[in-house]
Amino acid sequence: MGFFDDLKKGLSKAKEAIFDNIKSIFKTNKLDEQTLDELQELLIMSDMGMQSADNILSALKQRYTQGEDALKILRDIMAENLSCQPINLSPSKKPYVILVVGVNGSGKTTSIAKLAKLYAQSGRSVVLAAGDTFRAAAIEQLKTWGERTGATVIAHQNGSDAAAVVYDALVHTKSKDKDILIIDTAGRLHNKSNLMDELKKIKRTIDKEISGGPDEVILVLDGTTGQNGIVQAQAFKEAVDITGIIITKLDGTAKGGIAFAINTELHIPVKMIGIGEKADDLKIFEPKAYCSALLGMEESDG
């Protein structure tokens, strides 16, 4: 099953998916005020925010000429507003270091497990660093995933210094000649400066041990997040210079539209999306297919 089917399955689980309405809107084949109002509603309901919705709609107004398939044009405009840069699944650099950050409950540990599985499947040796030394049983959670995916987990005691765990994991990865190191960190709200400082320290530790620093710094973003997502991305970008985002929980009815705003305003690409709780439910993000699924289009409309 391809990306589109997975996503479509997820998005269509909601019987009265709001984007079903779009087709009926376009039956009139006119782009009048009422249609635009309805479109605005639909776009905003995806969490993309007023600004992004307005940008997309004014682009649609410009590009649309009577009689054309407006839905397709809309889809293309939306897709153009999303850049994707999948995580390098077969890196030549060794070790390939991925730092994973995010607010509490966004799905970091689960996403890491999924990444570990992807790398393991392509025959890479994977090390996981249990950098969440704060939340109760976070280490156990990562260890369970380590067992399931065959990755080595480097962990210290709960409450110990996260940067120290990361250091040990770096040393281990290098000395054992492992391919991939994925670093889990504690969930933190981006407005807590002491916790963001801790994150910077972890990044510095990596910078010191690995020339060029981490290869990826991924922000894991809950797909149900509203406009605060952009504030999150901004704060994490400033603190640890994130290279991309993973949007999780897109198997629900949330649309993850905040990715549009993050993309256009902060120029941070989407790396992957999470569409379920199983270890293979992490997919490479395909903007066009994603937008088609959002709009309730068939893949063949393509």
Add this chain to the structure above:
Amino acid sequence: MFENLQKKMASVFKTLSGKGRISESNIKEAVNSVKLSLLEADVNYKVVKELVEKLKVESIGAKVMQSLSPDQEFIRIVRDELVEIMGGKEPVKLDLKRNPAYIMLAGLQGSGKTTSAAKLAKMYKEKGRKPLLVAADTYRPAAIEQLVQLGRQIDVPVFSGDRKNALEIVKQAKDFAIRNIHDIVIIDTAGRLHIDSDMMAEVRKIHDMVNPDETLMVVDSMMGQDAVRAATEFNNQLELSGFIITKLDGDSRGGVIISIRYVTSKPIKLVGLGEKLDNLEPFYAERYAGRVLGMGDVLTLIEKVEKEVQGEEAEKAAQKFLENKFDLEDFLQQLKQIKKLGPLSQILEMLPGNIPKENVDIAKGEKQMKKMEAIIQSMTPQERKNPKVLNFSRKQRVAKGSGTSLQEINKVLQSYEEMKKMMKQFKSMGKKKFFGKMPFNM
């Protein structure tokens, strides 16, 4: 800073020009800004639309409080309505009737159920109750272990049975609670999607088995538009008794509070404000109305102004002004009035629009106000009454006396003239409490 205040004053005076009632036209901008503000706060689009229309209808024709502009009055009505929607001024308590009483937590993945469960247990333990935590999340790896560890931290027993079948665990926990004389049983369930019918069936079975005193959905305050759908579905399946909103120590505007309360009519019972296990608090709607509106606590500021800026003094100044007798002495009184409101930093915090502190040099503004005071206080009564007499040598004396420069004295005089001019425009309004609107504008 002071210049900024003046600009704000000027535009308030402008919008005020003699409109005593709310009409569709004089609140047009306010309606749009409220709409946008609510959407930016993630209040659900449909809810925003309904709400704003309703408020417009209700407020048109309403008399405007003397100290507010129609715009501000409308926003005040909106805020009051939001407080109302969020459940009124008094927090709603958990209603635990039975012994043992059951509290069940449900919600989406990562919303903060497990942490909230531990916080609840700690809260009741501190009240002298004997809570039992039940770990019924058999899906997420180490979820049970997480609750066990939290239970250890707060010294509350955690029942986890065979750690395999949630229904079985809860069933055994009921017996365990009775045998061990626990008076409150808090059930943590697995995170689940509202559209996952198998998982929703499971949680409904748990619910039906214990018929909880409180069935609370735990909702992440950062959630966007989809919150309405998730909450509606959980409410349909479980007949929720209320919500716990988590992660409110973040900087999200929390529009989700309005949305879910509006569509389900179920109260917000508690809020989570941090990762420490005692950061669970009752929900005070008033505190969050301003946050959702993104208008800081501007209404608190209005109230403060009304309280602190005594009507009589304002009247006196207004009268003086009408007679064209507004002098530097009155100007000095005004500066003191502003100071009464509290430090500028605090006033700033109450202003709308999240003014980034970096953009406003508060320390500088406060210093400037102090300087202005010093300058006026270094003048003779005659000079204060009639600043025109201030010639070069007098200014030099004042500069020495106040430890400032000629330039700074000229600046004060300029500010005074500007204010006078502004008040001239205001003259047509007659004797109103116009000092009440000084430092802000919506």
